[in-house]
Amino acid sequence: MSSSESQQPVAPPVDGAGAASEGAAAAPVTPPWASGPEKPSLAYRFTSSPLVLSVAALIAALVVGGLLIVFTDQRVLTRMNYFFNRPSDTFEAAWKAASSAYVALFEGAIFDPHGEDWTQRIYPLTETLTIATPLIFAGLGVAISFRSGLFNIGAQGQIILGAIVAGYIGFSWHLPVAIHLILVIVGGMLGGAVWGGLVGLLKAKTGAHEVILCIMLNYVALNLVLYVLTTPGFQREGSTNPISPQIDRSAQLPRLFGDSFRLHWGFVLAILAVLLVSWMINRSTVGFRLRAVGSNPEASKTAGINVTAGYIVVMVMAGGLSGMAGVSQISGTEKVLTGDVAASFGFDAITVALLGRSKPWGTFWAGLLYGAFRAGGVAMQTNTGTNINIVLVVQSLIVLFIAAPPLVRAIFRLPDPSKTGRDKKARKASAPKAGAAQ
Amino acid sequence: MxxxxxxxxxxxxxxxxxxxxxxxxxxxxxxxxxxxxxxxxxxxxxxxxxxxxxxxxxxxxxxxxxxxxxxxxxxxxxxxxxxxxxxxxxxxxxxxxxxxxxxxxxxxxxxxxxxxxxxxxxxxxADSNSLSLPGLLGGSLTLAVPLIFGSMSGLLCERSGVVNIAIEGQLLFGAFSAAVAGSVSHNAWVGLLAAMLGAVLVSLVLAVFSIKYLVNQVIVGVVVNVLVSGLTGFLYSTVLSRSNVGLNAPDHLPDYAVPVLSKIPVIGPVLFDQSVIVYLMYGVVFLIWYCLTRTRWGLRTRAVGEHPKAADTLGVNVNRLRFWNVLVAGAVAGMGGAFFTLVSVSSFNKDMTAGQGYIALAALIFGRWRPFGALFAALLFGFATNLQSVLSLLGTTVPSQFLAMLPYLVTIAAVTGLVGRSRGPAASGVPYVKE
Structure with a gap:
């Protein structure tokens, strides 16, 4: 993580004093006010900002995805046979293939103008938010472990454990309304926290690498859920399929906007979690320690921070958040426990956290984006026949491009803040003076 | 603990x-x-x-x-x-x-x-109390072949200091390329070659991003796996599944029985009456072991994986060596990918590697980053997997999920030091920047 963090573009010094002192360092004989370079232009500041970089990565990934759609489209391929006779046909078909797929993606994710009433038109957006909910929870869990220098890729297993516990409490205990839901939430968080804490404990006590532990525990959790679904305590009565009974009404998260939308209160809880994690990381002592351990474990140890205990605490918190993703799946969206309850949310959460640069609000927006891709991808597949796997390609390309800023800068010819033309100019200007001083 | x-x-x-x-x-x-x-x-x-x-x-x-x-x-x-x-x-x-x-x-x-x-x-x-030993062992070896190729790929990368989480992607893309090229050319050997080239492409992405752009190697690995899964899944359902183009019916690699050795009771048919890719696997494991421990390249690779700065001081071009090793690792994993579509099943399916790349990684760790260690670990994991299917055929009472968990639990025990401590190459996962 640290290497990609270090890849983050360093903001160019925009204030006059910083720039002046830089100029002074390059040419010590000239007074600062004489050689102080001019303020960078607005266009320069815009094109070198991290946000533009993210958007550029998004565009690049969408273009690659579009090319894939175009070159596998049957209509385009048949028109390509007579490309040199009528090239316009090919381009027309290509544009149609790519644009119709992306329009369908948008209509399935944000707003459907063909809907008969507002409920139908707005339905895609609520669907996006529903899918984004577990992604945000699990993404937050992954993000806080990234911030403390732990590469937690075990969100999948933590979600599954959270779902197992939440589901069990949900369908086998029969309790009054409020208490039941609270117990489901607490149980789910505990389930995830135990699974995450196990990684932290083993890492802290034995020094085993967390990546390996996480991968292995993901598979153990998957087999565990498949196993418990064959036991009488979990399997639905009279069913031979690995599926649990539906959880009680009292254990379900209520719908947010009535029964015509699937969106539930879990989304509100996710926003609360973002606020809480944001406060925790940026304002609290725990968060400070966590970031210190992430930036430099040796220095933190010297400063008196208990690093091994920190690993356990972080992994417990990360597991708890991923457990909440399991709760939102069980108690909000699915309402039954199956082997596929975690889908691929745990793996997507890693890329969500990366895309959000391990910051709480960044993770939130990245989770929304991924939720939109997922919801829109389903609509795209049904409406235009474009396979949903293209979404996976685009998502992974976005992360690859964002992780390698030099590549994106090279593609879009964006300026690099760490080696700018301004610096070159300054160096050129200072070189003869330095020679003269000698 | x-x-x-x-x-x-x-x-x-x-x-x-x-x-x-x-x-x-x-x-x-x-x-x-x-x-x-x-x-x-x-x-x-x-x-x-x-x-x-x-x-x-x-x-x-x-x-x-x-x-x-x-x-x-x-x-x-x-x-x-x-x-x-x-x-x-x-x-x-x-x-x-x-x-x-x-x-x-x-x-x-x-x-x-x-x-x-x-x-x-x-x-x-179990319901049936009779078990065929050659069947059990032979099946184990067959299941272990992609694991062995995968762990050899991981070994080449990690011993030179690049963490390879992308084994899964290499296997999957190898399987995909083998299926397509094997079907187009109607020649399984072309398919094998294409599998190697395809997996080298995946390796190239890993190498460029982790060595040139210094992106965290685990991130690249995870993302590359998703990318390959999405790409092959997309191409499979759009191009391969169109019935009019025969793009997904590759020929099989031939079987070959070694004349005398295959007649040895019990182990003969298990070891020496197999698909040619199994013999290729023997060769690759031996070659990697020999080169890693007995040649100049091996010494340099190990040095670069343990202490790149020291190697650089002595004139080894660290990043170039890592780059080439990652590419070679791709070719090795590609052979394992070819196994899926040219030997075990006769067509490509979405996500057909089903996490084998991660088990290969586990085998590498359980085998303590050594060629023969990884070989035996992969064989053990293959045995566990095959045992699971054999026992469920016999109708045993042991839940199959527990046997399926076994490789992962064993790996956790190995990395936490419960059963012999395994410690990876010191510089694995650390990008090298020349000062």
């Missing part, structure tokens, strides 16, 4: 009169594990055993030299093996108390007794 480990490691200083500097470190860990497992064997396989007869068939009807079947009384066998296991645990205790390491033969005999006892117990509880 580890606190127990620390408590068990008593440091005993002999009296001052003898050599005062000498410190004896006593390890009780192995002895404790042996005792616990021996008692489990005693309880499960001996005391509460069903009194049944278990038949192990040593040869198939088509074999030239036929051996008779071995019939074992499950209770008697359980008792004998439990006693053997307890004796080995006692040996481990004696060795521990004298501050010596547990002898290798003791470890080997113990695990053999334990595994056979569990096997007899599992088969005796």
């Amino acid at each position: 580890s606190t127990a480990v620390q408590e068990n490691r008593n440091t005993v200083r002999p009296p001052e009169s003898s050599e005062p500097e000498k410190t004896v470190v006593r390890h009780w860990r192995t002895a404790i594990i042996f005792t616990v497992l021996a008692l489990v064997t005693l309880l499960v396989c001996a005391i509460s055993a069903a009194d049944d007869t278990v038949v192990f068939r040593l040869s198939e009807t088509r074999d030239t030299i036929r051996l008779g079947d071995v019939a074992l009384g499950s209770r008697v066998t359980g008792w004998v093996l439990a006693v053997v296991a307890i004796c080995m645990a006692a040996v481990a205790w004696t060795a521990g108390s004298k501050g010596r390491k547990v002898p290798w033969w003791c470890t080997a005999v113990f695990w053999a007794a334990f595994v056979i006892a569990m096997l007899v117990w599992a088969v005796s509880h």
